[in-house]
Amino acid sequence: MARMRTKRHLPERMERAHEYWFDNPSDNKGNWRGACSMPSDCELWLELGCGKGKFATEQAALNPDVLYVAFEREPSVILAAIEKSKELGLKNIFFVKQDIGLIEEFFEKDEVDRVFINFCDPWTRQNKPKRRLTYRDFLTRYKTFVKPGAKLAFKTDNTELFDFSLEEFKISGMEVSDVTYDLHNSEFDKDNIRTEFEQKFADDGIAIKRAVARFPG
Ligand SMILES: C[S@@+](CC[C@H](N)C(=O)[O-])C[C@H]1O[C@@H](n2cnc3c(N)ncnc32)[C@H](O)[C@@H]1O
Known part of the structure; x- marks a missing residue:
């Protein structure tokens, strides 16, 4: 993606919204619900590479009973997502400024x-291809x-990545459903929340591909 301009006063602004992130997020492993003051039986939804947080904040607002955790490694980008959450006064969304390559350090089984x-x-x-977040080794790690x-919900503008991902899901024993090569003109669009990148691609006339893959039961 295009290089982000560094946000002014980034550390101070991160500090002002410290309730949305943790100094040592790996300490929450096995206790995210408790650490985020959410009910012990609530669902935890995880977004990988949330960008500036349009999708994350809309999902969290629509699903206040769900604990939403979003990973993003780019400091100025995650700051935008965090400030958006604060502006909206969301209580059920938290951010992790780490590389997804370290993902198992943050979550316990189930x-x-x-x-x-x-x-x-x-x-x-x-x-x-091994760096793609839908490569079989990543899927094994998510398991x-x-x-x-x-369920893992996946969207992309890139047909090569999409076809590759469908294969990787199947190879990994996942059941694939709700496949579309043109999400915005499909039956699945009614519940769809557009991301920042999705909106840009749509504005450029690029069809969005989307699928849901279910981890083995
Ligand atoms: C192309 S952008 C898409 C952003 C957002 N999901 C959207 O659709 O608008 C990909 C995002 O994932 C983040 N990202 C990519 N690889 C990552 C990794 N290994 N760990 C954490 N974040 C990552 C990038 O910094 C970037 O913000």
């Missing part, structure tokens, strides 16, 4: 109910912390 991956880097031009039968 801790996560649902996963969202929206417009992750396709690594097509560099031809590095260490999702509940049996949990």
Whole structure:
């Protein structure tokens, strides 16, 4: 993605919204609900690479009983998502400024109910498929912390990445459903929340691909 301009006063602004992130998020492993003052039986939804948080904040607002945790490694980008959450006064969303490559350090077995991956880097031009967040090794790692039968919802503009991901889901024993190569003109659009990147692609006339993959039960 395009290089982000560094946000002014980033550390001070992060500090002002400290209730939305943790100094040591790996300490929450196995206790996210408690650490976030959410009911012990609430669902935990996880977004990987949330960008500026349009999708995350809209999901959290629509689902106040769900604990929403979003990963994003780019400091100025996650700040935008955090400030958006604060402006909206959301109480059920929290952010982790870490690399998804470290994901197992943050969640215990069966801790996560649902996963969202929206417009992750396709690594097509560099031809590095193993870096894609839907590569089988990543899926195996997500399995260490999702509940049996949990769903992973995936959206992308990139057909090569999409077809690759459908194969990876199947190879990983996941059941694939709700597949569309044109989400905005499909039956699945009525409940769809557009991300920032999704809106840009749609404005450029690019069809959005979307699928849901269910982890083994
Ligand atoms: C193409 S953007 C999409 C952002 C948002 N999901 C959307 O659809 O508008 C991908 C985002 O994922 C983040 N990202 C990519 N790889 C990551 C990683 N390994 N760990 C954490 N964040 C990552 C990037 O910083 C970027 O903000």
